[in-house]
Structures are given as C-alpha cells and as structure tokens.
Amino acid sequence: MTVLEVEALRTEFPTKNGPIRAVAGVDLQVPAGEIVGLVGESGSGKTVLAESIMGIVEEPGRVTAGDVRLNGESLLSKTETELESIRGNNVSMVFQDPMNSLNPTIPVGEQVAETIRLHQDIGESVTLPAEFKRKLLGTATDTVSWQKSIEMLETVGIPEPSTRATNYPHEFSGGMRQRALIAIALSCEPDLLIADEPTTALDVTTQAQILDELEALAGAFDTAVLMITHDLAVVSELCEVVNVMYAGEIVERARPRELFERPQHPYTRGLLDSVPRLDGTQSLESIPGDVPEILGEPTGCTFAPRCPEATNECREIRPSMRTVRDGDHQTACLKRDAVRTEMIER
Ligand code: SF4
Numbered sequence: 513m514t515v516l517e518v519e520a521l522r523t524e525f526p527t528k529n530g531p532i533r534a535v536a537g538v539d540l541q542v543p544a545g546e547i548v549g550l551v552g553e554s555g556s557g558k559t560v561l562a563e564s565i566m567g568i569v570e571e572p573g574r575v576t577a578g579d580v581r582l583n584g585e586s587l588l589s590k591t592e593t594e595l596e597s598i599r600g601n602n603v604s605m606v607f608q609d610p611m612n613s614l615n616p617t618i619p620v621g622e623q624v625a626e627t628i629r630l631h632q633d634i635g636e637s638v639t640l641p642a643e644f645k646r647k648l649l650g651t652a653t654d655t656v657s658w659q660k661s662i663e664m665l666e667t668v669g670i671p672e673p674s675t676r677a678t679n680y681p682h683e684f685s686g687g688m689r690q691r692a693l694i695a696i697a698l699s700c701e702p703d704l705l706i707a708d709e710p711t712t713a714l715d716v717t718t719q720a721q722i723l724d725e726l727e728a729l730a731g732a733f734d735t736a737v738l739m740i741t742h743d744l745a746v747v748s749e750l751c752e753v754v755n756v757m758y759a760g761e762i763v764e765r766a767r768p769r770e771l772f773e774r775p776q777h778p779y780t781r782g783l784l785d786s787v788p789r790l791d792g793t794q795s796l797e798s799i800p801g802d803v804p805e806i807l808g809e810p811t812g813c814t815f816a817p818r819c820p821e822a823t824n825e826c827r828e829i830r831p832s833m834r835t836v837r838d839g840d841h842q843t844a845c846l847k848r849d850a851v852r853t854e855m856i857e858r
Pocket of ligand 1: 779821826
C-alpha cells in the first residue's frame, strides 16, 4: 500500500526578482514498510520538499502546485488544525540535531511516555498539561506509559533502558539521543516517518547501528520512511528506491544497486565520483560549482552549467524524466540514449 504520494509538487519563495522555485514538479511515492531515499547536495531542495510534505514551509515560501496525499487523502486541502493533528498522529519527523528536538528539562523516558499517552490508547489521562502534571506529581514511573517508554527505549537499542529512562538528554551520548528521538517518533505509531539527515552528526559505527535499527523498525511497525540524506552510503543498503534531487527536481530514480552500478544522469555520476572507494581505486572528485537558485522557469537543463557533457541542445531543451533500462530506472537527461553502456559501467 502506498502511504505517501507526492504529485507534481511545486514550492516557491517569492523575491523581488521573481519566485525562487525550491521544489519544481516533484513526483514521489513511499509504500508502507519501505524506506525510500532522497539524496542530493545541500541546497538541492530536499528539506524544503520534506517541509512541503509536512505543511511546515517557512514563510514566505508556499506550495503553489501539485498534491501531497497521505493514505490517499490530500493534505493540501486540510486546515491548519487538521494538519496539526496529522503531524502529531500520522506523520513524524526525525532531524539531524536531537538536542534541538528533545526537551532538556525533562527525563528522556518521560518524553517518550508523554508521546505514548498522547498517541496510544492506553487509558491514561492527558487532560492536564504535561508540564503542570510533572510539577505537581513528578514523573510517574509506575504507569503503563512509563513501562511502554522503557520497552521503546530498549527497542531502539538503548542499554539499561529502565535506568536510562530517568536520565536527562544532556546525560545521553549523541547516538543515544538520536535513538531516543527515533523512539519518540515511532511512539506516535506514524504511517510515515521523515528522517532528515538523522545520523549525519554521528560516528560511522553508531550511524550504521541506528540505520540498521531504523530499517528493522520500519518493517516491524509497517511504517513508510522517507530517508533524506546527502550521503550515498546511507541509502546504498537501506533503501528500496533512491531518488536523486537537483535544483528542486528529481533527476534520477532507481533501485540502489542499479543506481550505483549504472548511474545514468551526469549529476548522479558526479555524486558517486565524490565518494571515496574503500579499495582506494578511485580518486576523490567533486562536482564543480554549486547548486543554483532557480528564478522562474529555466530554459534548458538546470545542471548544464556544471555538466561535463552539456551541449547547446541541453541549454535550450528541458529534459523530463524518462524510463531507461527497465521500468524502475528513470532519469531526466537528454543524453541518456547517447550514453554508451561501457562508459557508465562502474
Ligand atoms: S541534459 Fe545535458 S546538461 Fe543536462 S544532465 Fe544531460 S547531458 Fe548534462
């Protein structure tokens, strides 16, 4: 079942020189229990796309066209109150910096328990404001929500969870804080989890552990996960499908193995070339220049100024997504028919 459907979504930020298009006609789908990757350099529009899906685009930006459907229902037609309820109950987001998302004055276990009380039907009152209740009663550790909180902390791999639950966020390591945040996000039992660079600040070992757990949890809870990252290594094993984003557009989409072995778009090839190989057989190259801000409707391919294969035709004709090789592999490059297989074999 497809949980998230994004269709021809467009988000713009007005400026005195005309609207900057941050998201430009994006199509995307995330099925239940699957992790779908969204990769690209910073400034490619990944986070604005996530904010557009969540309905939290910062003013003066706004979604100007397209649709976002959650379980078949359009979110763009919802009121702000309805969206707040959906954000609390159906969609969760995990960000890069857990310190900004956790409350430093509340024990971690209580923060998880509070989410459980709010979102799961366990018969515990949530009528009093949580801050007030805490001041009045302290943290209640003999409740169902507290026990479930400990189970949840254990599920996401926090050692000695019953002791750790009483700790404050500053007493946790970066990896444990990120795990706690995932516990909170999953305690909402969301249909969709958007993870925006969830492990970027962590060391490689912790990163791998958390990603493994996220994968297992997505399967166990049947949660659809949109994994946003600039790190191709993160998506290589984790995701069913990878979307490559450049200047607000999806420019390539494929299953990870296909994408890594036969990248079709020169931008994807540039991203892959900028990743050092473990066997040291490849020099570290990077894509020259930066992701541009696109004002209005561009003429030609937006990657042309940075593309080693650009021709005059590329500067005049807009490429659109076309299927290449098989139905699962699509790219938006005018040259994809001209690119010879032996040139792109990696
Ligand atoms: S359309 Fe042309 S400029 Fe754009 S990516 Fe393909 S080859 Fe490069």
